[in-house]
């Protein structure tokens with residue numbers, strides 16, 4: 383039997399929560415609202431840089447905004463050393479977040495070069511020092527997100543988990559790959575399960591949860607305390623409810639379009655004073671349209687557009703023509719294979735290298751480079 387975790391209860395989460403990962407350049411207010419609407423139990427703000435928080439970067443504080451309708455919200459931070467990270471945690475503790483996560487898994491070169499993200503994994507003592515010091519500055523539910531190790535010669539997930547546990551974190555999220563792995567490498571779910579069986583800390587599994595069947599498999603593993611969905615949710619927020627409620631079907635065209643319109647509306651509301659960011663909506667539309675027959679032309683058209691109204695017109699025309707040509711009961715993926723079941727898919731190629739930058743700290747550059 384899975385243990386009942388007080389910390390999840392305290393956050394108002396179900397026993398085995400299905401979470402949306404912090405996703406640089408993606409998990410902004412509109413995407414979090416959409417994910418919540420479709421069943422995500424807990425969402426996270428994109429990873430923030432501890433240095434940027436301490437130096438009061440306006441961009442970082444903008445990324446850390448919370449929508450009034452977000453009932454529960456997590457934030458993630460990474461720092462260059464325990465002191466800097468703890469100072470940032472103290473700042474985050476005073477802000478409007480329900481839970482704080484430490485990023486110890488980001489593989490991006492410029493992040494790692496500063497000693498942040500997965501660089502921390504190389505030194506379990508530093509993991510312990512960071513978690514233990516941060517723990518002193520927050521009484522909120524507090525976690526760490528790690529990988530299995532730096533590379534396959536340094537698979538130190540057990541030592542790192544022990545350090546996170548000893549440091550006083552409430553749970554740990556494990557992405558079942560090493561820093562050296564790209565998405566082509568499989569996720570070692572057995573290793574995550576082994577850790578969950580061996581340590582007295584709730585373990586959230588992450589990596590390659592791309593289809594409802596992947597989620598059901600994770601749910602069936604008793605030692606695991608929940609899961610964190612990442613790429614699987616891109617253009618496919620229905621995945622959350624499909625995981626939680628196996629009889630949930632793929633959306634039909636009307637249901638699909640109503641979600642896309644809602645996303646556009648929340649995007650417009652969030653960024654109304656920054657129209658140059660409209661192009662950041664394009665990647666979501668590219669992801670949403672995959673799975674529909676005949677969407678290639680639409681995607682090419684959307685890629686040229688800079689106005690949300692024009693994107694909406696293109697979508698309306700697409701939906702009308704799809705309805706005219708096909709049975710109105712057509713569901714997404716009915717005629718196409720699910721593209722996201724290809725686990726080597728890397729979303730960075732759909733993202734804007736400048737505007738979709740993550741982290742919010744100019745010094746750190748993009749998470750998606």
Ligand SMILES: Cc1cc2nc3c(=O)[nH]c(=O)nc-3n(C[C@H](O)[C@H](O)[C@H](O)COP(=O)(O)O)c2cc1C
Nearest residue numbers: 403404405406428429527557589590591612613729
């Ligand atoms: C666009 C993008 C941005 C990401 N940003 C973050 C982040 O800010 N913090 C984090 O911990 N992981 C981040 N990740 C990693 C994911 O959370 C996740 O660990 C990884 O994609 C493996 O899960 P998946 O195979 O289900 O996608 C990001 C991944 C992607 C694709």
